[in-house]
Amino acid sequence: MKESDRYARGWAKLKEIDGAAGERVIDFLNDIAPDLGRYIVEFPFGDVYSRPGLDLKSREMVTVSALTALGNAAPQLKVHIHGALNVGCSRREIVEIIIQMAVYAGFPAALNGISVAKDVFAERDQQGLS
Amino acid sequence: MKESDRYARGWAKLKEIDGAAGERVIDFLNDIAPDLGRYIVEFPFGDVYSRPGLDLKSREMVTVSALTALGNAAPQLKVHIHGALNVGCSRREIVEIIIQMAVYAGFPAALNGISVAKDVFAERDQQGLS
Amino acid sequence: MKESDRYARGWAKLKEIDGAAGERVIDFLNDIAPDLGRYIVEFPFGDVYSRPGLDLKSREMVTVSALTALGNAAPQLKVHIHGALNVGCSRREIVEIIIQMAVYAGFPAALNGISVAKDVFAERDQQGLS
Amino acid sequence: MKESDRYARGWAKLKEIDGAAGERVIDFLNDIAPDLGRYIVEFPFGDVYSRPGLDLKSREMVTVSALTALGNAAPQLKVHIHGALNVGCSRREIVEIIIQMAVYAGFPAALNGISVAKDVFAERDQQGLS
């Protein structure tokens, strides 16, 4: 496989999952750390999210739980709640995942996760998205 | 609902997911903090894992990713990899989830998660479990 | 004990400790995750903070130190600095706890904790609270 | 104040709180990083634990909660559970503090904290300590 294939596959996957929000992350990096943007396209999206063995909806669900539990990545949690909804998660499932994190990372992590979800749901209401 | 119903429901759910390993956690707490054992039965299992809105396999998958990402809860990760396999996850799916955590929590977290999974898989091989 | 007793006890404890700020947290959850709000009333407040064996002032002090050390839960730290002051801590004791966290979680955690405390003290000055 | 006073005050405080276990930490550092040992005597013990404004029992309690919540400092949690008991905490209070951390840092943190406390209590039983 050529490197260029890996980038192309990652870019398609990024757009499938995150849409315009994903592109904005890459754009944000362009003037300061374009290679970090390239790595994000190539490794998480071109390599990991493109793997068989776990469906895309499950991949987004486990990312939402991990970012909620870590508790220090609100901007990325926002992108991935959008992503999870884009690939077939319901809002109900998002809320269930975040509630469950109270068990493993404590109530503050769950509360802050719900706060991010609330913002995402409001944005999607305005855009007419489920 | 009576409190006793909540405990009974949690105990059944704990045994469904974690089997004897779950019971050993509760036993371990019996002489020093029995109420913590009771809370574990009642809140995570009686309340959260018993909720509708997210299937049990998904609940275990998001717990495996969160504990891998947090990286400071190896004993609990072990119990929940067993639990995930007990409720329908494949070993392949466990490995995929842990690999994906390299993206969100770094390669050390993924490597240490794989190390726990390797121990769990070896234990299950000895017990003739999938 | 009936479930409803547990909720009532938790609600009373929540109001004793956190006053209106605690109620606002529950309200915030009402439209998106009301069960998380119910769990917060029932488990942390109805179960844990209602336990004998440790006085309420000490319970709030150990929460302030833990949230300062974790460093990723500023909104909850704010609520619990208010809570600690509401149940008998002095501002001096709050500051001492946060300074001590420099030893265990590093100076950035302590600095960010002091920043939250400064906001809380200013709010209380405006409200004429100690 | 002379530097030597600061060290002497810290050493006395270290021995008051942690006894032989504290000395062993300093000894452990002697051949590889003696200045880190000196800093531990001078800053945490000579400066922070020697401050007025918060009693020593409370200082140890907030350290136990913070180390339980952080979840990556088991050796230090062990030393400070001993320390807390040495300066007037009861075993019951230690258990209460750790249980409460389930709320703020999740059940795995609380379980791993209880596991450390169980070891400490067993050591003290053997030594005839409360």
Place this chain on the structure above:
Amino acid sequence: MKESDRYARGWAKLKEIDGAAGERVIDFLNDIAPDLGRYIVEFPFGDVYSRPGLDLKSREMVTVSALTALGNAAPQLKVHIHGALNVGCSRREIVEIIIQMAVYAGFPAALNGISVAKDVFAERDQQGLS
């Protein structure tokens, strides 16, 4: 050595590394926790950054990586990216360090670190600093 020497040495080091931004941190603490400000001058700057055995540029580089990896100390990361640039790091080196943290702490930590660096570089452009 007298205590006053330690403070003087720390203050000089703080100004050498962080300039006015460092002084603002100490000022911020003056009305609420002046002793924390004094400890910051004395211990990190008077003791640690004044040590031989590692050059100042390297000391700032390892601080930038650690704060990026921890991911919960954005204000301090900002101060230390300024500090690193003040003592001889290039912007390119800062970006390289932060990109590398994607490996050890995950892509969200690296992205949030780059976001802080972008703000710092913009501030320095306005001030005509390299």
Place this chain on the structure above:
Amino acid sequence: MKESDRYARGWAKLKEIDGAAGERVIDFLNDIAPDLGRYIVEFPFGDVYSRPGLDLKSREMVTVSALTALGNAAPQLKVHIHGALNVGCSRREIVEIIIQMAVYAGFPAALNGISVAKDVFAERDQQGLS
């Protein structure tokens, strides 16, 4: 560039930095998650450590500080202290980096880092390495 070049470059870099210890990590993954091993060769080593803009010694130093600060990756910290020494760091510099982490991540993180360094230094003494 072809993918195979990326792997080859990463493998050479891995061996340059970590020697046999790096190979053992990849071997360990072979039966359970060989693709994670491949990613480690390709992304951290083939992409990141192979970048210009920051010398290899500095790259290892910032990894040692980050892993010390995170505090939940002792096996990886061990590999990278070896790596840092292999590419030109002195033991003194390693100790300085770890001591400095007391400032940013607290004394427990520094103590646990020193404990890992002590093991590494003893291993290298036995092997006649600097």
